Amino acid sequence: MAQNSRKASAFDSGMQRIGEILTLLYRTLYFSTVAHRNLKGIIQQMSEIGVESVPMVSLMAIFTGMVMGLQAGHELLKFQAQEFLGVGVAATLVRELGPVLTGLIVAGRAGAAMTAEIGTMQVSEEVDALRSMAIDPVKYLVMPRFIAAMIVMPLLTILTDVIGIGGGFLIGRAQLGVRLSAYVGHMVDFVTLKDISNGIIKSVIFGGIIAIIGCYQGLKTEGGARGVGKATTLSVVDSFILILISDYFITHILY
Amino acid sequence: MESEISIRVKKLTKSFNGNKVLDNLDIEIRKGETLGILGKSGIGKSVFLKHIIGLMKPDSGEVYIGAIDIVPLPETEISIIRRMLFGMLFQTGALLNSLSVGENVALPLREGTGLTDAKINNKVKEKLELVGLKDIEDQMPDSLSGGMRRRVGLARALVMDPKIILYDEPTSGLDPIIANSINYMILEVKKVTGATSIVVTHDLNCMNIIADRVGLLYDGKIMALDEKEKFLNSKNPYVQQFIHGKIEGPIKIG
Ligand SMILES: Nc1ncnc2c1ncn2[C@@H]1O[C@H](COP(=O)(O)OP(=O)(O)O)[C@@H](O)[C@H]1O
Numbered sequence A: 001m002a003q004n005s006r007k008a009s010a011f012d013s014g015m016q017r018i019g020e021i022l023t024l025l026y027r028t029l030y031f032s033t034v035a036h037r038n039l040k041g042i043i044q045q046m047s048e049i050g051v052e053s054v055p056m057v058s059l060m061a062i063f064t065g066m067v068m069g070l071q072a073g074h075e076l077l078k079f080q081a082q083e084f085l086g087v088g089v090a091a092t093l094v095r096e097l098g099p100v101l102t103g104l105i106v107a108g109r110a111g112a113a114m115t116a117e118i119g120t121m122q123v124s125e126e127v128d129a130l131r132s133m134a135i136d137p138v139k140y141l142v143m144p145r146f147i148a149a150m151i152v153m154p155l156l157t158i159l160t161d162v163i164g165i166g167g168g169f170l171i172g173r174a175q176l177g178v179r180l181s182a183y184v185g186h187m188v189d190f191v192t193l194k195d196i197s198n199g200i201i202k203s204v205i206f207g208g209i210i211a212i213i214g215c216y217q218g219l220k221t222e223g224g225a226r227g228v229g230k231a232t233t234l235s236v237v238d239s240f241i242l243i244l245i246s247d248y249f250i251t252h253i254l255y
Numbered sequence B: 001m002e003s004e005i006s007i008r009v010k011k012l013t014k015s016f017n018g019n020k021v022l023d024n025l026d027i028e029i030r031k032g033e034t035l036g037i038l039g040k041s042g043i044g045k046s047v048f049l050k051h052i053i054g055l056m057k058p059d060s061g062e063v064y065i066g067a068i069d070i071v072p073l074p075e076t077e078i079s080i081i082r083r084m085l086f087g088m089l090f091q092t093g094a095l096l097n098s099l100s101v102g103e104n105v106a107l108p109l110r111e112g113t114g115l116t117d118a119k120i121n122n123k124v125k126e127k128l129e130l131v132g133l134k135d136i137e138d139q140m141p142d143s144l145s146g147g148m149r150r151r152v153g154l155a156r157a158l159v160m161d162p163k164i165i166l167y168d169e170p171t172s173g174l175d176p177i178i179a180n181s182i183n184y185m186i187l188e189v190k191k192v193t194g195a196t197s198i199v200v201t202h203d204l205n206c207m208n209i210i211a212d213r214v215g216l217l218y219d220g221k222i223m224a225l226d227e228k229e230k231f232l233n234s235k236n237p238y239v240q241q242f243i244h245g246k247i248e249g250p251i252k253i254g
């Protein structure tokens, strides 16, 4: 009995959390209709997310590209098909790894930073202060981060793709003697516009997820500095899970 | 008589995880008065104030602002009432750390009115002067002392010309001299604005200087609410224990 009711309450609180997140999403979308009135806030958030993420994203991308160069190059060499290395690296990155890996890194850096910042504001009564001044925290804090993340994520994803493809070429050139013209030429032939646009769509959605989860956990923070740490961890974990799950469904729908 | 009443709280009850912080609390606050609520730390003073301005929803009870019970209202409507009537000074100022002092004070105007930059700047200056500050618009909150943060927080609370001002422990954590300067600032604000004020604190000296009436919050209720002189001379054992800081008495420690 007790076990059952505990299970039920865990289920209830899970459902409640989903409900709260969807409500936050709905309200954020509502305030996004007046996004043009807070361009300054959005641009500031874009630069914060960018600054947080660019170094890590670049590092991740170059090594991912190089590893793919090694792995795929090794296989292709067996068939004397190393010319097609560019296709393999680019298709994997553009469709799948680019948006997902970039999303995970942005969640870990910028999403966590959003939670820490808003969580600190919550426990120091700054969020209450906003409400006391008749300023909706969703409009003032969440909406600019949401819009900014959805703009910056595709840009960062393109950065990942480009650097990753470059990393793949470095290895292909050094180890397999692949020529740039062949590497790029086959890539352009085989990677379609649809691959690229689907990758962009994914990254935009991941950006929205990161911002909504990051802000949700921030606004839910309670219990001082320790609470901020806890919320930040939860934010990263939840964003990771949601990015991976939604990646499956988006792929399913888009292809 | 009815028109004299500005805020009326009826049977306000609020629990957190089974801990009853407010328990059928009743109180009336008169228009234009400064009401002081004393209470030890963690007893529910901030929770009480947050119910008055609708930042928290009670489990049950009513909060009448004038003739309107704000408890059942949605956030959007409470928000309108806050904009028209309320200003609140939070315990440590609650300034937004990412904004300068001037931007903090200007925030309610920027977000809630269509005033021009010039008008906003004038208003910010005027309110900062009212709390005794000059030429600090460009400083960041991090660089301010505790007393200054309260002043800036109060300037921000005053910028929309509120009819009701809520003060959450305006002097806690300040040295006695700075604390007193804040007390006299609150008196000055009252004189200039004529606003109805509620001050919650455990600082007796603060009460002595600023309050017209004083009550004691304990066990989720307001005890021994009276004119300041009568309150301080009251034989109520709770009041006696609190104002003399006695360890023995009906108020439990912990
Ligand atoms: N948001 C909240 N969630 C859970 N408990 C809370 C919350 N806010 C206040 N409390 C609890 O209510 C009690 C009263 O808190 P508070 O009003 O802050 O006391 P104080 O009189 O010092 O201002 C405390 O026990 C506090 O832990």
Ligand SMILES: [Mg+2]
Pocket: B045, B046, B047, B091, B168, B169
């Ligand atoms: Mg308090």
